[in-house]
Amino acid sequence: MPVPQSVRVDEKYRDLLLTVDSGADIPPDWQDTPIAALIMAQNFGWPIQASGKAELLIATCIEFRHALPVPRMYAYVIRRASGRVIGSEFSVGYTLAQGVKYLVLIGHNDCGMSKVKETAPLVVDAFVDQGWSRAAAEEYVHKHATRHAIGDELDALRDEYQRLRMIFPKLEIAPLFVCLHDSRLYIPKWFLDIEKPDHSNYPANVSAEIIADLP
Ligand SMILES: [Zn+2]
Known part of the structure; x- marks a missing residue:
């Protein structure tokens, strides 16, 4: 599987991402948080000092x-495939119970889940190779390929960010985009235009319907 070109030159992404060329490019809300530490580690090789607790x-x-x-x-x-945590909300809740206050949600270019339709027959073959009947494999892959498929990677990241905001309104969520060419993290431009939650005074009233609809 080839390494794709940099998102800085790829027309699909280059005008939709903000570069982080120094610590000053990190949004104020993320400064001095584990989110900033992760960005500095990924983009500049700054070592992360483990504190011994889950940050x-x-x-x-x-x-x-x-x-x-x-x-x-x-x-x-x-x-998880595509990076969305749909179906893993319990895992998020568990980490909150362990003291976690920050979630970094990382999408990336050239995601296989944006091409699931093309690769689905190969996945069916892989299950058949494991001994599944072709009919069972096709039914399973059809169901799950639909669930896992994304369209555009940046749109999918925004949709998942907004979905998680509804479910975990007090959690600081940072949507980031990693370039597979060189592993640098970028900030999606759409993040600037989204109204940010006021974590100190947020109406923590998550709709029962949303909770009941979780997979
Ligand atoms: Zn992917």
Whole structure:
């Protein structure tokens, strides 16, 4: 699987991302938080000092071309295809119970989940190779490919960010985008235009319907 070109030159992404070329480019709300520490580690190789307690929850794709720069005793990590945590809300709640106050949600370019339709027949073959009947494999893959598929990676990141904001309104969530070319983190431009929650005075009244609809 080839490494894609940098998002800085890829027309699909280059005008939709903000670069972080120094610590000053990190939004004020994230300064002096584990979010900033992760960005500085990923973009500039700054070492993260583990405090011995869980500082951060990182949710990102299963993508093997992206490695996280975190030491042990620092972060919980949820890695799922596309990086969305839908279906893992219990895991988020568990980390909150352990004291986590920050979630970094990382999307990336060239995500396989944006091409699931093309790869679905190969996934069916993989299940058949494991001994599944072709009919069962096709039914399963059809159901889950639909659930896992995303369209545009940046749009999917925004949708998941907004969905999680509704479910975890007091959690500081940082949507980031990693470039598989060089592992640098970017901030989606749409994040600037989104109204930010006031964590000190947020009406923590999550709709029962939203909770009942969680998978
Ligand atoms: Zn991916």
